[in-house]
Amino acid sequence: MGMSAHDHIENLLIMAESNFVDYVKIYCRSGKGGRGSTHMRREKYTPNGGPDGGDGGRGGHVILRGNRNYWTLLHLRYDRHAMAGHGESGSKNRSFGKDGADKIIEVPCGTVVYNAETGEYVCDVTEHGQEVILLKGGRGGLGNWHFKTATRQAPRFAQPGEPMQEMTVILELKLLADVGLVGFPNAGKSTLLSAISAAKPKIADYPFTTLEPNLGIVSYRDGQSFVMADIPGIIEGASEGKGLGLRFLRHIERNSLLLFMIPADSDDIRKDYEVLLNELKTFNPEMLDKQRVLAVTKSDMLDQELMDEIEPTLPEGIPHVFISSVSGLGISVLKDILWTELNKESNKIEAIVHRPKDVSRLQQELKDMGEDEELDYEYEDDSDEDDLDYEYEEEDWEDK
Numbered sequence: 001m002g003m004s005a006h007d008h009i010e011n012l013l014i015m016a017e018s019n020f021v022d023y024v025k026i027y028c029r030s031g032k033g034g035r036g037s038t039h040m041r042r043e044k045y046t047p048n049g050g051p052d053g054g055d056g057g058r059g060g061h062v063i064l065r066g067n068r069n070y071w072t073l074l075h076l077r078y079d080r081h082a083m084a085g086h087g088e089s090g091s092k093n094r095s096f097g098k099d100g101a102d103k104i105i106e107v108p109c110g111t112v113v114y115n116a117e118t119g120e121y122v123c124d125v126t127e128h129g130q131e132v133i134l135l136k137g138g139r140g141g142l143g144n145w146h147f148k149t150a151t152r153q154a155p156r157f158a159q160p161g162e163p164m165q166e167m168t169v170i171l172e173l174k175l176l177a178d179v180g181l182v183g184f185p186n187a188g189k190s191t192l193l194s195a196i197s198a199a200k201p202k203i204a205d206y207p208f209t210t211l212e213p214n215l216g217i218v219s220y221r222d223g224q225s226f227v228m229a230d231i232p233g234i235i236e237g238a239s240e241g242k243g244l245g246l247r248f249l250r251h252i253e254r255n256s257l258l259l260f261m262i263p264a265d266s267d268d269i270r271k272d273y274e275v276l277l278n279e280l281k282t283f284n285p286e287m288l289d290k291q292r293v294l295a296v297t298k299s300d301m302l303d304q305e306l307m308d309e310i311e312p313t314l315p316e317g318i319p320h321v322f323i324s325s326v327s328g329l330g331i332s333v334l335k336d337i338l339w340t341e342l343n344k345e346s347n348k349i350e351a352i353v354h355r356p357k358d359v360s361r362l363q364q365e366l367k368d369m370g371e372d373e374e375l376d377y378e379y380e381d382d383s384d385e386d387d388l389d390y391e392y393e394e395e396d397w398e399d400k
């Protein structure tokens with residue numbers, strides 16, 4: 001049964017609340033360093049025992065860690081303040097203060113971090129287990145005994161801990177796949193993915209069936225495999241924000257190969273190809289550096305004669321194949337082509353430069369995602385006025 005336009009719009013609205021979270025805004029704060037102690041040793045028979053104040057502990061870092069068990073950023077929606085612990089102050093007997101606890105943020109592989117205020121690229125996490133220190137905890141201050149000199153037997157000062165750092169960041173998920181599917185809505189992208197992988201994306205005869213990206217593992221000969229990403233259809237103007245395309249185009253930024261999919265019943269395959277290409281280029285010119293393959297989909301609708309007629313009109317300089325996910329036509333040839341292209345040395349080096357975000361555009365996207373709330377955090381001043389026998393003086397970090 002078909003779906004009315006109205007139902008369809010409903011569906012698009014539901015998307016805003018979908019579980020596929022590919023943007024999340026969080027406030028991060030590292031821990032400040034504990035300060036050095038200014039303690040003076042005073043024992044019964046050594047009233048002027050000298051300085052014995054220990055060093056402060058390091059403040060906790062805010063660390064991002066790649067975790068292949070996460071596929072979205074959803075879990076972070078409920079944990080928007082990532083705060084590491086403060087280092088504890090040093091104390092007498094040259095005792096070190098305890099280090100503050102690190103705050104580890106588990107993220108899916110393919111997470112890119114931007115500064116929410118400036119839109120600047122900060123870092124990315126691509127590998128399982130990879131750890132990136134997003135914000136460094138402050139170093140602990142040195143205790144007063146470090147500052148004892150021949151002429152200064154009783155330094156009544158110590159170093160303060162280094163301050164904490166804070167930053168509100170946008171985490172963005174860019175799926176990592178080898179092959180990205182590019183096509184207009186209804187081109188048969190999801191059908192292909194379901195035909196050659198175990199993925200079960202929704203398929204239907206109306207546009208924008210796919211509202212969120214799907215990944216599938218395509219097995220090739222001898223136990224080898226590659227990953228294919230099916231994203232929502234792209235329409236003309238997608239790079240300016242039309243349809244769903246823009247939001248998802250970034251998911252194929254990291255694919256090393258793009259499979260263009262244009263149905264056999266298109267009026268002008270070459271023109272459709274140019275439109276798609278142009279959208280990619282407008283979005284990010286580097287997308288054109290990727291290797292491309294063209295599949296003419298739904299070719300079960302064609303006979304050999306028609307294929308021979310269409311063939312010379314296809315765009316030059318790009319491998320093409322007539323396929324049908326329904327009849328199986330051309331599918332193994334397609335896999336051969338994809339495998340060959342993926343393994344070409346020239347296609348392996350895939351270095352997308354993360355450009356800064358256009359902040360105004362980003363704000364709109366965040367608003368659409370419900371990610372535009374203010375996250376500033378008010379924290380209590382928990383500076384610990386502990387066992388100080390003396391007026392506390394600070395030895396600046398710069399001096400050391």
Ligand SMILES: Nc1nc2c(ncn2[C@@H]2O[C@H](COP(=O)(O)OP(=O)(O)OP(=O)(O)O)[C@@H](O)[C@H]2O)c(=O)[nH]1
Binds near residue numbers: 183202204211300325
């Ligand atoms: N005859 C024929 N129909 C196909 C073939 N592949 C897909 N279709 C049909 O084309 C329609 C669209 O297929 P989808 O796979 O949902 O298309 P899509 O490109 O994922 O579409 P969006 O998710 O909206 O972007 C469905 O009705 C499919 O059954 C094919 O090889 N032959």
Ligand SMILES: [Mg+2]
Binds near residue numbers: 190191203
């Ligand atoms: Mg689809």
